[in-house]
Amino acid sequence: MIQNNKKWMMAVIAGTMVIALGLIADGMAKVKKGDTRPLSTENWMENVVKPHCGALKKEIAAGPKTDDDWQSLIEHAEILNETSYILMEDKRCPDGVWAGAASKTLRNGSDAVITAAKAKDVSATEAAFKNMTKSCKECHDKHKEKD
Ligand code: HEC
Structure with missing residues (x-):
């Protein structure tokens, strides 16, 4: 159960980072x-x-x-x-x-x-x-x- 929670947390963190990087790239001038x-x-x-x-x-x-x-x-x-x-x-x-x-x-x-x-x-x-x-x-x- 603890292992699963960790995996889930990692997935959430990774997902958040992907979204954040996407927003930064989108906000940058071209x-x-x-x-x-x-x-x-x-x-x-x-x-x-x-x-x-x-x-x-x-x-x-x-x-x-x-x-x-x-x-x-x-x-x-x-x-x-x-x-x-x-x-x-x-x-x-x-x-x-x-x-x-x-x-x-x-x-x-x-x-x-x-x-x-x-x-x-x-x-x-x-x-x-x-x-x-x-x-x-x-x-x-x-x-x-x-x-
Ligand atoms: C507001 C910005 C800006 C102004 C003003 C500007 N340039 Fe550029 N120019 C660029 C950028 C950015 C590049 C690089 C593009 C790249 O390599 O992706 C570039 C590249 C070039 C290149 C190389 C193209 C190639 O084939 O690699 C030439 C030649 C050039 N500019 C000529 C001029 C001349 C002449 C003027 C003035 C009359 C001028 N530029 C004004 C932004 C500008």
């Missing part, structure tokens, strides 16, 4: 992937953020001249601006560092790139791009695993 949607952060970074940020850098360095050149800058910056919202969705955001990098630095920086490109102001575009890309390091320093 970082690498959101809660319910399939998109991985790595996929968005590799296939959306990197190419659009790289194109912006190249096109700013080349010196935008035509209306099409400026429009292209605006379109890249719009996608990075939308990224600042996507990174905050689906329980992906773990803390204030992430939130600041995405919803302040990346969002305000890309907004400023759009405003400067609409005004066809080269130096303001360069400055805004520089500010926007501070968001990458700001978030990666804490949340991207070092290779």
Whole structure:
């Protein structure tokens, strides 16, 4: 009888621990992937953020001249601006560092790139791009695993 009680207690303790761990894992922000949607952060970074940020850098360095050149800058910056919202969705955001990098630095920086490109102001575009890309390091320093 004592043996059975012990087994029963052990089962209750083990069960409680499984439930507690499950709750902790569920409460944790996802970082690498959101809660319910399939998109991985790595996929968005590799296939959306990197190419659009790289194109912006190249096109700013080349010196935008035509209306099409400026429009292209605006379109890249719009996608990075939308990224600042996507990174905050689906329980992906773990803390204030992430939130600041995405919803302040990346969002305000890309907004400023759009405003400067609409005004066809080269130096303001360069400055805004520089500010926007501070968001990458700001978030990666804490949340991207070092290779
Ligand atoms: C709010 C957070 C956040 C911001 C802002 C952010 N990143 Fe990331 N980035 C991540 C995380 C997290 C990873 C690691 C994902 C993983 O490996 O699971 C990552 C990974 C990457 C990778 C590697 C992808 C791969 O294939 O392994 C690239 C490239 C990248 N980011 C580019 C950028 C650039 C460029 C910017 C700025 C314009 C930026 N990121 C801004 C969170 C962020």
